[in-house]
Amino acid sequence: MTADIVVETTSGKVRGAMERGVSVFKGIPYAAPPLGPLRFRPPHKGTPWTGVREATAYGNMAMQSENVFRLPSDLLKILTLAGRQKLDEDCLYLNVWSSASSGGANGGKRPVLFWCHGGAFITGSGSSPWSDGANLCRADDVVVVSFNHRLGALGYLHLEDIAQDFDGAGTAGVMDIVAALEWVRDNIASFGGDPGNVTIFGESGGGAKVSVLMALPGARGLFHKAIIQSGPAVQMAERADGTNTAHQVLAHLGLKPEQAGELRKLPAARLLEAQGAVLAGIAHSSTADRRRLGFNPVIDGKIFPGGPFAPAAPAVSADVPLMIGSNKDEMTLFIGHQPWVADATFENLPEGLKSYLGARTTEVIAAYRKAQPLKPADEIAISIVSDLGIRSLSLQIAERKLAQKAAPVFVYLFAWETPVLGGRLRSCHTLEIPFVFGNVETAALTGDDPARLALAETMSRAWLAFARHGRPDHAGLPAWPGYSTTDRATMIFDTTCRVENDPYGAERRVWETAP
Numbered sequence: 259m260t261a262d263i264v265v266e267t268t269s270g271k272v273r274g275a276m277e278r279g280v281s282v283f284k285g286i287p288y289a290a291p292p293l294g295p296l297r298f299r300p301p302h303k304g305t306p307w308t309g310v311r312e313a314t315a316y317g318n319m320a321m322q323s324e325n326v327f328r329l330p331s332d333l334l335k336i337l338t339l340a341g342r343q344k345l346d347e348d349c350l351y352l353n354v355w356s357s358a359s360s361g362g363a364n365g366g367k368r369p370v371l372f373w374c375h376g377g378a379f380i381t382g383s384g385s386s387p388w389s390d391g392a393n394l395c396r397a398d399d400v401v402v403v404s405f406n407h408r409l410g411a412l413g414y415l416h417l418e419d420i421a422q423d424f425d426g427a428g429t430a431g432v433m434d435i436v437a438a439l440e441w442v443r444d445n446i447a448s449f450g451g452d453p454g455n456v457t458i459f460g461e462s463g464g465g466a467k468v469s470v471l472m473a474l475p476g477a478r479g480l481f482h483k484a485i486i487q488s489g490p491a492v493q494m495a496e497r498a499d500g501t502n503t504a505h506q507v508l509a510h511l512g513l514k515p516e517q518a519g520e521l522r523k524l525p526a527a528r529l530l531e532a533q534g535a536v537l538a539g540i541a542h543s544s545t546a547d548r549r550r551l552g553f554n555p556v557i558d559g560k561i562f563p564g565g566p567f568a569p570a571a572p573a574v575s576a577d578v579p580l581m582i583g584s585n586k587d588e589m590t591l592f593i594g595h596q597p598w599v600a601d602a603t604f605e606n607l608p609e610g611l612k613s614y615l616g617a618r619t620t621e622v623i624a625a626y627r628k629a630q631p632l633k634p635a636d637e638i639a640i641s642i643v644s645d646l647g648i649r650s651l652s653l654q655i656a657e658r659k660l661a662q663k664a665a666p667v668f669v670y671l672f673a674w675e676t677p678v679l680g681g682r683l684r685s686c687h688t689l690e691i692p693f694v695f696g697n698v699e700t701a702a703l704t705g706d707d708p709a710r711l712a713l714a715e716t717m718s719r720a721w722l723a724f725a726r727h728g729r730p731d732h733a734g735l736p737a738w739p740g741y742s743t744t745d746r747a748t749m750i751f752d753t754t755c756r757v758e759n760d761p762y763g764a765e766r767r768v769w770e771t772a773p
Contacts, residue, residue: 267445269306272313274354280392281356281449284385285317288441289434291348292408297522298415298427300561301350301437316385317351319343320409321526323534326381330595336678336702339376339688341385347412347526352405352438353384355391357398358450367452369725370442372481373404374460374467376489376688379431379554380410380537382463386691393696397715398722401451403442407434409553411507411533412526416500416556420508421518428500428556432470439471439480457483457725461691465489465582469655470555472575473566483728484575485721486582487694488687490651493550493568500556506536567655576664579728581721583670583749584652586685587637588644594636594682602635614643622768629764640684641765648687649762650769656741666740668730670749671761674713677705690751693717709753717751 261276265283274283289301296302319341325334357368373389375382384404391402407413413431417424426433443453458481460468468484469491471477495503505515510532513520521529533553540551557564565572593599598610604627608619615622626638633641649671656667674693675684683689683703692701696718698710720730720738730749731738736757739747746760760766 264310265448267448269304270308271310273310274313277392278396279357280395281354281358282392283313283354283356283449285315285351286311286313286354286441287317287350288352288405289350289437292350292412292430292434293347295522297347297412298417298424298430300426300430300433304350316341316343316353316383317406318346318349319383319385320349320406321345321347321412321530322377322381322409323530326378326537327592329591332679333591333595337688338387338701340381340383341387343383343385347408349406349408350434350437352403352441353391354446354449355395355402356449356451357395357400367447367455368399368401368450369722370401370403370446370451370453370456371721371725372439372442372456372458373402374435374458374464374471375404375406376460376462376464376691377409378463379414379466380463380533380552382409388688388691388697388701389695390697391695394718394722397696397718398726400722400725401446401449403438403446405435405438407431407438411529411553414495414500414553414555415504415507415521416495416497416558417504417518417521418558419497419501420504420515424518426558426561428495428497428558429561432467432474432555433476433561435467435471436474436477436480439477443480454482455725456481457485459485459487459694459721460489461487462489462687466491466494466554469566470494470562472578473564473572474562475574476561478574481578483579483724484581485724486580486652486655487690488584488588488648488652490582490648490655491566492651492654494562494566495550495554495556497556497558499550500554503536503552506539507532510535567658571655571658571662573662576662579665579667579724580656580659581668581670581724581730582652582656582659583672584644584649585672585687585689586644587640587675587683588648588685588687589640590683591687593643594640594686599636599639602639604635604638607635607639610639611642614646625768626765629762645762645765645769650766653766654769657743660741660743666728668724668738668749669741669747670730670751673750673752674710676703677707678703690717693751694721713751713753713755716755720749 416428
């Protein structure tokens with residue numbers, strides 16, 4: 259049963275629908291379409307409309323290539339990380355779910371959860387079924403927002419050091435996110451939300467977006483709490499990195515730097531083709547370099563002044579409480595099916611890990627075998643690459659945030675293992691998303707283990723508690739202390755949730771000694 263519901267925004271009225279007690283609005287524009295002369299420019303204010311705009315269908319998804327991570331078909335069938343909407347440059351739309359019965363401000367100011375989708379700045383959308391915000395609103399009195407923004411070359415091609423009239427092109431996509439947050443500031447009260455209590459959260463590339471937002475002066479005051487799920491971004495692309503990528507794109511398109519203006523005239527599909535060619539050339543780069551290569555927000559010294567967490571946590575968000583964590587077996591999703599992992603032995607493992615570990619290969623393998631003596635070679639490989647690229651960096655961010663002594667930090671480890679595909683994915687990357695949103699019953703990746711239902715309720719309530727109070731504690735969890743470098747208290751999310759001090763401590767120390 260649905261019912262039409264109309265809300266006034268600063269640009270005009272929108273009509274959403276009431277669905278099982280939740281007010282739902284989809285496809286609301288938050289900035290002007292970045293087309294033609296606006297391509298590669300920071301977002302512009304949109305044009306107000308007259309009458310009532312329909313807001314019952316998701317907007318276009320940003321331009322992106324299919325299966326950019328080259329996942330096998332059996333995985334693609336159970337992953338729904340993006341929606342199924344049309345791909346178009348005209349993609350600056352957001353979605354709102356509200357527990358307010360009229361879509362208006364009745365019943366007080368509700369915490370706002372602002373979801374940044376994953377996809378490594380090159381793929382994904384805010385219309386994934388996993389991140390549908392309705393069940394979070396049914397679990398608590400909150401407002402949830404998701405959105406799309408420019409990705410890849412259209413959002414992060416740093417041209418300003420080699421061509422004129424491209425100021426801000428290397429940060430256009432992240433400035434889209436700031437524009438969406440500004441829309442929340444100006445409009446969310448009309449949907450029952452509190453613009454003074456906004457939590458930004460995201461997974462994988464979405465966690466990296468949260469990391470970057472924490473370092474942007476232009477985003478200060480637009481959010482008040484932050485959650486980074488398996489997406490730590492310690493260091494992003496420098497100007498030289500972004501310029502190098504821009505030269506590669508121009509070369510692929512047969513353009514000289516002085517011809518860069520032609521980029522605003524080419525079909526978006528041609529830019530996507532050039533983007534794919536550049537990405538193919540860095541597909542086997544070490545994990546540590548991934549945020550510097552390809553298409554990522556560029557540290558320009560102005561919009562994005564540095565870091566975001568190197569050499570220290572950003573001062574601009576020092577007072578923002580942080581929750582950060584990772585999944586136990588992150589990389590089963592990306593490399594578990596690759597022959598060098600699936601067929602690994604301790605004899606051939608060093609060759610497989612050499613591109614990741616370089617001169618430390620023998621040392622790191624020996625340390626992990628000592629810490630995890632019962633694990634076979636393929637699981638040791640997964641542990642090492644997962645910790646190298648995600649867990650060690652997440653803990654580094656936690657420590658640098660703590661050093662500011664200005665806001666609490668809470669650390670978790672998601673350890674529940676999915677039974678799908680014979681259990682080979684274990685606690686893989688992305689698996690926690692449907693648990694956070696309470697959408698496990700419709701997410702094929704979680705399988706049909708009844709235990710997943712109680713864990714989903716426990717996790718979503720922790721995220722909701724953090725959004726409301728700045729602490730994830732609730733009655734369904736053991737006491738969850740803030741993180742510290744003495745105890746390193748970590749919430750383990752599993753069939754039985756528990757707090758452990760410094761879990762996998764020996765492995766953590768391997769990366770502390772890294773040069």
